Amino acid sequence: MRKYIIKRLLQSIVILFFVAFIIYALMRCLPTSYVEAMARQKSMQPGSKSYEEWMEQLTAMYNMDGSIVSGYFKWLGSMLRGDFGDSWKWTVPVIEKFNDTVWLSFVMGFVSFVLEILIAVPLGIIAATKQYSKTDYTISVIALAGISLPTFFFASLLKLVFSVKLGWFDLYGLVGRSYDQLSAFGQIMDKANHLVLPVITLVVVSMGGLMRYTRTNMLEVLNADYIRTARAKGLSEKKVIYHHAFRNTLIPIVTIVGGSLPGLFSGALITETLFGIPGIGFTSYQSMVSGDIPFSMFFMVFTAILTLLGNLIADILYAVVDPRVRIA
């Protein structure tokens, strides 16, 4: 087991090495005029460094003078030391801005993730146990609709109904107008209130996939021999499904859920942008659109690490949870 984990870890590091190289090469391929124009624009901001300083820092950081390969290694070196440079847009060190924003995204992502599991898994199981019934069709269509629903359209609909027509929530932002006058508890409630619509959006858009996954796996389990045996023993249908089948369905579900955990840190780019929630997704979107190279580079590497970590966790969990899986 340990050997397997070490092997996968090393593999991931190699992949990360190449992904980072691609990201670096992409940045080097950006037209110089674009980079210079962006740096010039950023230097106009209050509190920002001067244009020359930015370009100097950029050249030093990404070693623009050297070839792509040598420059990449130097950049890799500074990255390993945790030095990602200063953000152009936010005019603070990249890591500082990252720390400011990532936790909000995580909280939002975690809440919607829990809700998603609580809704999707039971519905998927119900659909599978009643295959080809009306319930099954309804749930399948709902799941497909969730997958097919464009995030931005759904978010706009929610805004129209709940913000504009009913006036329950604000259209944008994380805090209301009177945030500063509220008590500590009131401030938390205000923030929670502003997160309701984004969380609903995230849950509805993402639950379809998990629902279908649960249904497919549950169907597979229900067709297995041991379920037939359980039924042949004369166990009640309830016991068959919730005791024998459910536990076995959990294996793939736990794997996929574990694998999604790191992704919670990468934020929800579209949803955060639409609702103006200053999490890591919205922040990086603004950075990317405004040509903030240091922050964008950091965010891309960070996302790549999270993806790899997710795959790694999923693979390891798969081996841990399912005793039938033997790892050579």
Added chain:
Amino acid sequence: MDEYKDKMEPSTEEVKEEQYSLSDDRRVKVLSPGALVAKRFFRNRLAVTGMVILVAMFLFSFVGGILSPYDQDQKFYRIDSQAKDYAGVIKNEEYRYTINDPVLFKSSVHAQALKAIIQKNDKFEYDGNSYSVEKIGDVDAYTVSSGGNIVGIASKELVNASVEGETLSFDFTLGAFNAYAKGDKAFEAEGKKYSLGEDDVITDSSGTEKAYISQYIVRPVMSDVFFSREFKNELIDSVESGQDSFKYTDADGVEAEYILKYDAGKKSWSVKQEIDTKVFDTYSAPSKKHWLGTDRNGMDMLTRLMYGGRISLIIGFIVVFIESFLGIVMGGISGYFGGWVDGLIMRIVDIFFCIPSMPIIIIIGAAMDAANLPSLTRIIYLMLILGFLGWAGVARLVRGQILSLREQEFMTATEACGIAPSRRIFKHLIPNVIPQLIVYMTMGLGETIILEATLSFLGLGVRFPFASWGNIINDVNDTFVLTNYWFIWIPAGVLLLITVLAFNIVGDGLRDAFDPKMKR
């Protein structure tokens, strides 16, 4: 025996068809695998619904655009009345001075003259000169003379030149005031004859209007506008009677409404002209002419939706085609050859799975923005990038299938026949992967359409003048549109949703139909 034979022999010709032996193929209706799949697919009512939606959507996008009477970037106009600043009216409430002798009637004398008028003195002394003040008739105008000569006039009512910028001589002004005060119809000044007509208008001998006497000064806002006498009279009448607005038809027959507004601070009236101007017919509500209204640029929404669907579907198909092509080639090679080739390609696939594609597309989109690429080039780049970033999934699928297929007997047979590897891969292996591929591609189409729409929504994908469902919904970023104009964004969103949903349903249906193990 004969009896038995008789029983077996068909007595009539009609039943002959049903008399095949048990081993005869014709006894059973044989269906090709394709027909079986089709049969299973068409039994799935949901999938058929999806198929119908897709066909409808294709007709809507590709045929609708041809049938629509409008073009995708045809702009519509409407006549809108706009109020423009037109004129200013000032009522003169102070004495103004008309000067004959600038030395004797200099500005410091003006104040003295005013004092004398208010105190009702006929004489005053100033700076060693003596002046006399005399009222002209019963008009609120006074002549100021010194040493027997009239040096100037102080008056509330003014003699204004009809032609802007023309200065009137003092003699003329004096003559005009005299005639005005006495109620004369004519006067003479500088050897010319003038007549004072109705509305206190002074015309010269040829009948041309030269000046008018009025307490009001009317000035146009724009220098190229000339006010006719009738207009001025109409305007002043309205001012005096305290009306808010009046209508006036000018010499060219154009009727316009004028709105008066009094500014107490400046003691003046500003006049706005309401004229009909041609503007873009933006955000007009659904009507017979435009079934879904018009958008921000005054273009027909329904037509935009049709062309938008065309672009969205074309982009979806091309991207999926690029993805599949790369994926099949890479996956095919990897799965067939195995060994280090497989290892290498699969690591590349791993890397591509790990690349954060959304940030990369956004950054490239922003860089393309800065480079001001033409809209069509953008679309081409967008398709290439999406296709290039998406092939890994197909490669993995193809490889997995091929790994299991190549161990089967028919592959051994091809090897035994000595068929070339490339032919074996593309002629015998790939066709067997096609069912899974079709399912994957159908679902991938939906995904690509959503991705493209999302990018266009963010303003990083398809750009104006091209329409795509995503950039049509983009307007909703304007809260005013979100609140007031449902017809701008809801139809596009619904079309997007049902199209993607239909692709997914059809993909699901195909998967079930291709799967021989399926129960129904």
